[in-house]
Amino acid sequence: MQGQLLVLSGPGGVGKSTIVNELKKYPDFLFSVSATTRSPRNGEIDGEAYHFVSEVEFERMIKDGEFLEWANFAGHKYGTPALPVEDALASGKNALLEIEIEGARQIRRSRPEALLIFLQPPSFEALEERIRGRKTDSEERIQARLSLAREEMAAAPEFDHVVVNHRVEEVVAALVSLAARKA
Numbered sequence: 520m521q522g523q524l525l526v527l528s529g530p531g532g533v534g535k536s537t538i539v540n541e542l543k544k545y546p547d548f549l550f551s552v553s554a555t556t557r558s559p560r561n562g563e564i565d566g567e568a569y570h571f572v573s574e575v576e577f578e579r580m581i582k583d584g585e586f587l588e589w590a591n592f593a594g595h596k597y598g599t600p601a602l603p604v605e606d607a608l609a610s611g612k613n614a615l616l617e618i619e620i621e622g623a624r625q626i627r628r629s630r631p632e633a634l635l636i637f638l639q640p641p642s643f644e645a646l647e648e649r650i651r652g653r654k655t656d657s658e659e660r661i662q663a664r665l666s667l668a669r670e671e672m673a674a675a676p677e678f679d680h681v682v683v684n685h686r687v688e689e690v691v692a693a694l695v696s697l698a699a700r701k702a
């Protein structure tokens with residue numbers, strides 16, 4: 520039996536990666552490791568957080584059709600390598616992609632059977648608080664992120680399910696239960 524392809528998306532800053540880290544307690548999920556052209560942040564290990572690749576390598580991967588989807592986000596490219604996901608699904612594992620909205624739209628078109636989940640903040644104010652919480656950003660950068668987040672929030676109706684990020688455990692439980700349903 521094929522596994523379920525799950526896409527977790529939502530505005531930048533909503534807390535997608537916290538949810539994914541918690542989900543890692545469930546071994547029957549493959550957590551796709553994306554390729555990106557951005558530089559590693561403190562503590563990010565190549566091959567774990569991301570495959571950190573050059574622009575040239577990313578372009579090669581696009582040309583060779585290695586991505587299930589890819590998108591530009593905040594000046595960098597991000598893409599999901601297809602092979603590990605295909606292998607996991609074929610062996611009956613669920614595969615989870617944590618990606619931004621444009622990538623989710625591509626999956627919607629290329630994989631209509633995928634389950635698209637939109638992680639929504641409890642309110643825009645709560646999202647703003649989280650975005651402002653990253654103390655390293657300038658006010659200009661914060662404004663840019665907030666304006667992008669506003670656009671991203673408008674995409675919620677395109678998704679199969681909207682899950683509000685009140686508590687991490689609740690979101691994780693909702694995702695596990697959605698994955699367990701037959702496609």
Ligand code: 5GP
Pocket residue numbers: 530531535553554557588589590592597598599617618619620621622623
């Ligand atoms: P960050 O640079 O903060 O790790 O990620 C920026 C955004 O890129 C996040 O919204 C994240 O979900 C998204 N992202 C990470 N990997 C991929 C990918 O493979 N494809 C797409 N489309 N977005 C991704």
